Amino acid sequence: MTKKIAVFVGSLRKESFNRKMAGALMELAPKSLTFEMIEIGQLPLYNQDYDDEGTPPAEYSEFRQSVKPFDGVLFVTPEYNRSVPAVLKNALDVGSRPFGQSVWGGKPGAVVSVSPGAIGGFGANHHLRQSLVFLDIPIMAQPEAYIGGAAQLFDGEGKIANEGTRGFLVKFMETFAAWVEKNTAKNA
Incomplete structure (x- = not known):
């Protein structure tokens, strides 16, 4: 059975390396997964008063409803x-409330961090994992994905130009598909 995966990109830039990477990951994934990118830039900053007063912004409610039906998150x-x-931390906060x-x-999940720098967003990757553990998202531990040198990874069409990276990403997504299957079976 096909599993539906919500994809969240932590960069708002139109030509972001992370947006390109999300597209590449969706394309390289096994057919057992289908994807939808959930936009997060429109969410007002989280303020608990809105939920306490029963007047959350429409964007909060729409976001929460859009995430609920997915089997996993990337x-x-x-x-x-x-x-x-x-923007990504705010989306986590909005989705985690009201208490x-x-x-x-x-929802089983995975994290990929992408950076033009050499360490591939290691700090963000691990910081995000801390929040996701608290939010009860079973996070895939291996393989870890810190993608550095992003400026050289994509061709003119936004596709992965480096064969070694492409091979790694295929394996990552195959492992993620197995992770989602294993963890959704536990929750069934």
Whole structure:
């Protein structure tokens, strides 16, 4: 049975390396997974008063409803100041509230960090994993994906130009498909 995966990109730039990587990952994945990119840039900053007063912005409600039906989640993120971009952290916060109504719990996930730098967003990758563990998202531990040198990875059409990287990403997505299958079976 095909599993539906929500993809979240931590960069808002139109030509972001992370957006290109998300597209490449979706293309290289096994057919047992289908994907939808969920946009997060439109979400107002999380403010608990809205939920406490029963007046959450429409964007909060729409986002929460859009995430609920997915079987798993894939996060593709840059690193900003050794951490997760604010827009991605905000999406996690919006989806985790109101208390007891998180849309994240039990959805298997994976993290890919992408950077033009040599260490491939290592800090953001691990910072994000800490939050995801708290949100009860079973995170795939191996293989880890820190993709450095992003400026040289893509051809003119946004496809992966490096065969070694392409091979790694295919294996990553095959492992992710197995991870989703294993962890959704537990939750069934």
